Structure formats: structure tokens, C-alpha cells
Amino acid sequence: MARVLITGGAGFIGSHLCERFLKEGDEVICMDNFITGSPDNIAHLFTNKNFSFIPQDVTTFIYVKGPVDAILHFASPASPVDYLELPIQTLKVGSLGTHKALGLAKEKGARLLLASTSEVYGDPLVHPQKEDYWGNVNPIGPRGVYDEAKRFAEAMTMAYHRAHGVQVRIVRIFNTYGPRMRLRDGRVVPNFIAQALRGEDLTVYGDGGQTRSFCFVSDLVEGLVRLLRSDHTGPVNIGNPRELTILEFAQAIIQLTGSKSKITFNPLPVDDPKQRQPDISLARRVLNNWEPQVSLEAGLRQTIAYFQDKVA
Ligand code: UDP
Numbered sequence: 001m002a003r004v005l006i007t008g009g010a011g012f013i014g015s016h017l018c019e020r021f022l023k024e025g026d027e028v029i030c031m032d033n034f035i036t037g038s039p040d041n042i043a044h045l046f047t048n049k050n051f052s053f054i055p056q057d058v059t060t061f062i063y064v065k066g067p068v069d070a071i072l073h074f075a076s077p078a079s080p081v082d083y084l085e086l087p088i089q090t091l092k093v094g095s096l097g098t099h100k101a102l103g104l105a106k107e108k109g110a111r112l113l114l115a116s117t118s119e120v121y122g123d124p125l126v127h128p129q130k131e132d133y134w135g136n137v138n139p140i141g142p143r144g145v146y147d148e149a150k151r152f153a154e155a156m157t158m159a160y161h162r163a164h165g166v167q168v169r170i171v172r173i174f175n176t177y178g179p180r181m182r183l184r185d186g187r188v189v190p191n192f193i194a195q196a197l198r199g200e201d202l203t204v205y206g207d208g209g210q211t212r213s214f215c216f217v218s219d220l221v222e223g224l225v226r227l228l229r230s231d232h233t234g235p236v237n238i239g240n241p242r243e244l245t246i247l248e249f250a251q252a253i254i255q256l257t258g259s260k261s262k263i264t265f266n267p268l269p270v271d272d273p274k275q276r277q278p279d280i281s282l283a284r285r286v287l288n289n290w291e292p293q294v295s296l297e298a299g300l301r302q303t304i305a306y307f308q309d310k311v312a
Contacts, residue, residue, distance in 0.1 A: 001025055001026055001027065002021075002026045002027070002069040002070060003026070003027045003029070003066070003067055003068055003069050003070075004021045004026050004027065004028050004029070004068075004069065004070045004071075004072065005029045005031060005064060005068050005070070005071045005072070005104070005110075006018055006021075006028060006029070006030050006031065006071075006072045006074060007031045007032070007058045007071070007072070007073050007074055007075035007097070007101055008031075008032060008037060008058075008073075008074035008075030008076060008115075009028070009029075009030030009031055009032050009037070009042065009053075009074070010030060010032035010034060010037030010038055010039065010041050010042045010053075011032065011036060011037040011038075011041070011074060011075070011078075012041070012078075012176075012178070012180045012181050012182070012217070013074055013115070013173070013176060013217065013220065013221075014030070014032070014037065014041075014072075014074040014075075015030075015037075015041035015042050015045075015180055016178070016180065016217050016218070016221050017072055017074065017221060017224065018030050018042060018045055018051065019045065020221050020225060022045065022048050022050055022051055025050070026050065027050045027051075027052075028045075028050060028051050028052070029052050029053075029054060029064060029068075030042055030045070030051065030052070030053045030054070031053075031054045031055075031056045031058060031062070031075070032053075032055065032056070032075065033055060033056060033057040033058075033075075034055070035077065035086065035089060036077045036078070036079075036082050036086075036182070036185070038180075038182065041180050058073075058075045058093060058097040058100055058101060059089075059092045059093055059096040059097045059100065060100070061100060062100045062101065062103075062104050064104060064108070067108060068104065068105075068108040068110040069108075069110055069111070070110055070111045070112075070113065070228060071101055071104060071105050071108075071110050071111070071112045071113070072112075072113045072115070072224070072228070073097070073098060073101040073112060073113065073114050073115060073153075074115045075093050075097055076090060076093045076094060076097070076115070076146075076149070076150075077089065077090050077093075077146070078117075078146075079182075079185040079186050079187045080143060080146075080186065080187070080269060081185065081186025081187070082185060082186065083143070083145055083146040084142050084143075084145075087142075087145040088145075090145045090146050090149055091145050091148070091149045092149075093149070094146070094148075094149025094150050094152060094153045095149055095152050095153065095156070098114065098152070098153040098156050098157065099156055102156060102157060102160040102166060102168075105160070105166050105167075105168075106160060106164050106166050110167075111166075111167040111168070111169065111228065112157065112160075112166060112167070112168050112169070113168075113169040113170075113171065113224065113227065113228045114153055114154065114157045114168065114169070114170045114171070115171060115173060116150050116153060116154050116170050116171060116172045116173070116235060117146070117147075117150050117172055117173055117174075118172055118173065118174040118175070118237070118239065118276055118278065119137075119143065119146055119147045119150060119273075120135050120137070120147060120150055120151050120154065120172060121133055121135040121136065121137075121172075121273075121276075122135045122136040122137035122138065122143075122147055122271075122273065123136050123137075123138075123271060123272075123273045123274060124136055124273065124275065124276065127275050127277060128241065128243075128277035128278060128279040129237065129276065129277065129278060129279060130237075130279040130281075130282075131172070131234075131235050131236065131237055131279075131282055135147075135151075137151065138271050141270055141271040142269075142270050142271065143270070143271045154170055154235065157170055158170075161233065168233060168234075169227050169228055169230070169232070169233060169234050169236075170233065170234035170235040170236070171223070171224060171227055171234060171235065171236055171237075171238050172234075172235050172236065172237045172238070172278075173220060173238055173239065174213055174215055174237065174238065174239025174240070174276065174277075174278045175212045175213060175214050175215065175239065175276070176214070176215045176216075176217055176220045176239070177189040177214050177215070177216065177217065177299065177300075177303055178216055178217030178218070178299060178302065178303055178306075179217070179302060179303060179305075179306035180217075180306070181303070183307065183310045183311070188212070188246060188249065189214070189303065190307065191203060192249065192250055192253040193253055193257065193300075193303065193304055193307045194307060194310075194311055195261060196253050196254055196257040196259035196261045197257055197259065197304070197307060197308060197311045198311060199259060199260055199261055200261060201261060201262050201263065201264040202250045202253065202254065202261055202262070202263045202264070203264055203266045204246055204247055204250050204263055204264070204265050204266070205246070205265075205266050205267065205268045205269060205272065206246075206265070206267070206268030206272065207247070207265065208245055208246045208247030208248075208250065208263075208265070209245050209246075209247065209274075210245065210246055210268075210272060210273065210274050210275065211243045211244060211245050211246070211274075211275045211276060211277065212243070212244065212246065212249070212276050213239055213240055213241055213242055213243045213244070213276060213277045213278060214240060214242070214244070214249070214296060214299070215238070215239045215240035215292055216240070216292070216294035216296075216298075216299030216302075218293075218294060219240065219292040219293055219294050220238055220239075222290065222293075223236075223238040223283060223287055223290050224238065226287040226288055226290050227283075227287060230286055230287060230288075232286040232287075236282055236283050236286065236287070237278040237279060237280055237282065237283060238278070238280070238283055238290075239277075239278035239280065239292075240278075240292040240296075241277055241278055241279070241280055241292075242292075242296060243275075243276075243277040244296075247263070250263050251263075252296065252297075252300065253300070253304075256297065256300050256301060256304060257304055
């Protein structure tokens with residue numbers, strides 16, 4: 001049994017991680033300040049004696065009593081709409097928050113897994129994206145607050161590894177979806193599903209020719225657990241390589257919800273990446289043949305069922 005700290009544990013991915021470690025009999029300390037996370041995501045976990053919650057902004061000094069074996073640093077706004085609304089908090093959690101989490105890892109002798117992102121590749125000039133690509137990021141654009149915070153977080157994580165010998169793992173997470181995404185987080189999955197369920201037009205930004213590759217949350221969590229336990233420092237891409245245009249994605253949502261919604265075209269956000277697809281050959285190799293198992297159709301059905309309640 002291990003004692004695991006999950007920052008951002010009340011968020012979309014964080015709450016699935018809490019559940020996974022509790023299921024394996026580990027002790028989970030969840031830390032969140034509910035800026036974008038939600039108490040609803042973890043309400044069902046409080047009856048588990050191995051679960052505890054610390055309300056905390058991780059950009060300030062983190063104190064945890066007793067031993068800690070692993071820290072999964074997942075605290076951050078992650079939707080473009082959120083980080084445009086919270087630019088300074090986003091920069092602070094990626095920089096100061098990562099520094100605090102690494103300081104705690106050093107103090108406790110814990111292994112730290114950093115949640116990084118495909119956004120470190122920016123609007124990529126290499127396709128699909130491999131871990132050795134250095135990226136194409138606009139540091140002063142509106143998305144820069146997230147992209148640069150995560151790039152700094154990677155640099156800080158590697159510095160603690162090299163200078164202090166802290167055991168670290170870095171994952172670059174590509175677009176992930178599933179139950180517990182926030183209905184109003186502004187990302188394409190909740191937007192399109194909510195619009196389709198309400199019979200409203202689906203708002204495709206730009207001409208919809210930009211691509212994304214969507215990974216179901218259970219596939220991501222399996223990859224994260226394997227990475228934490230592997231001896232590979234990373235960074236490692238984890239995502240589903242099935243690539244779709246946003247227009248194709250809109251059509252898939254309309255079809256799976258059986259909606260009569262139409263599609264409208266809105267302006268493309270500044271610096272919106274034109275294409276994104278993970279090269280997952282490294283993950284396959286170092287994570288024991290890890291592969292996404294959940295098809296887009298199966299994952300979307302579960303996600304649509306989750307949002308049906310929320311929309312109602
Ligand atoms: N998008 C869209 N309509 C929406 C929300 C998003 O067409 O209502 C597009 C967005 O411009 C981007 C893609 O969908 O090209 C994915 O956006 P999201 O915000 O989910 O995440 P990103 O991959 O950009 O971080």
C-alpha cells in the first residue's frame with residue numbers, strides 16, 4: 001500500500017486518479033482549491049477510510065503530515081476558456097505550484113508525476129507529435145499562459161531530478177474526455193454534447209478543418225499508473241492517435257446523440273493549433289504495450305450519458 005498525494009484531485013482527471021488508487025487499496029490525499037475542480041467529483045469518496053481531502057492552493061507552501069510515496073501533480077486550469085479567464089493563476093500553478101510539489105517530493109523522498117500537455121508542442125510544425133519535438137509556442141499569445149507554464153513545469157521537474165535526484169515522471173497528455181468534465185468548461189467535448197442534447201447549433205470554430213485526437217479518460221488513467229510505476233522519466237505522450245477534424249467530431253456527436261442540431265461556424269480562437277495527433281510509439285514501448293482500449297463511439301456514449309443528467 002502506498003500513500004499518494006493528488007493535486008487537482010477534485011478535477012476531471014484528478015478525481016478519476018483518486019478513484020483508481022483507492023481501488024488498488026492505496027491511501028489517497030486529495031488536494032484542490034476548487035477553482036476549476038468540483039466537490040461533486042469527490043463527494044462519493046469521503047466514505048472511504050483511505051481518502052482524505054486538504055483544501056489548498058498549491059502555489060502556497062504545501063504541508064502534508066506523515067510519509068508520502070508518490071505525488072501526482074494535476075492541479076491546473078486545463079480548458080482554453082478557463083486559462084484565458086485565469087491567466088495568472090494558470091501561470092502560478094504551473095510554476096510556483098510545480099515548485100512546491102517538487103519541494104514536497106524532495107522532502108518526503110516521493111516520486112513525482114507531472115501532468116504536462118500536448119500544448120507544449122504549441123501549433124505544431126511536426127505531425128504527428130513525438131516527444132523529441134521542441135514545439136512551436138507563442139509565448140506572448142493568450143494560450144502562452146498555459147503552454148509556457150507547462151514548459152516551465154517540465155524544466156523545473158527535470159532540474160529537481162538532475163540537481164536533487166528526485167524521482168520524476170513527465171506525461172504529455174493529449175485531449176482527454178469523459179464523465180466529470182465540467183459542462184461549462186468551454187472545451188469542445190462538453191460544448192458540442194450540451195448543444196446537441198439541447199437541440200442548439202453546434203459551434204464549430206473556424207472552418208472545422210483543424211484536428212484533434214480524443215482519448216477516453218480510463219485509457220489515460222491506465223497509462224498514467226503504468227508511467228508512475230515504470231522506470232522511464234519521460235516525457236511520454238499519452239493520448240489516442242485516432243485523429244478527426246473538428247467538423248467530423250461535430251457530426252459524430254450529432255449522430256450519437258440522435259440530435260436535430262445543425263452546425264454554425266464561429267471565429268477561430270487566436271493560436272488555435274491546426275493539427276494534433278500523438279505519436280504513442282514510446283508509450284507502447286516503455287509502458288508494457290499500453291494502448292487505448294476504448295473506441296471513440298463507446299467513450300462518447302458514456303460521456304453523453306453523463307452530460308444528459310447535467311443538462312437535465
Ligand atoms: N472548438 C470548437 N467549438 C467549440 C469549442 C472548441 O470548434 O465550441 C474547437 C477549438 O477551436 C479547437 C478544438 O475544438 O480547435 C478543441 O478545442 P478544446 O477547447 O476542446 O481544446 P484544445 O485542444 O484547443 O486545447
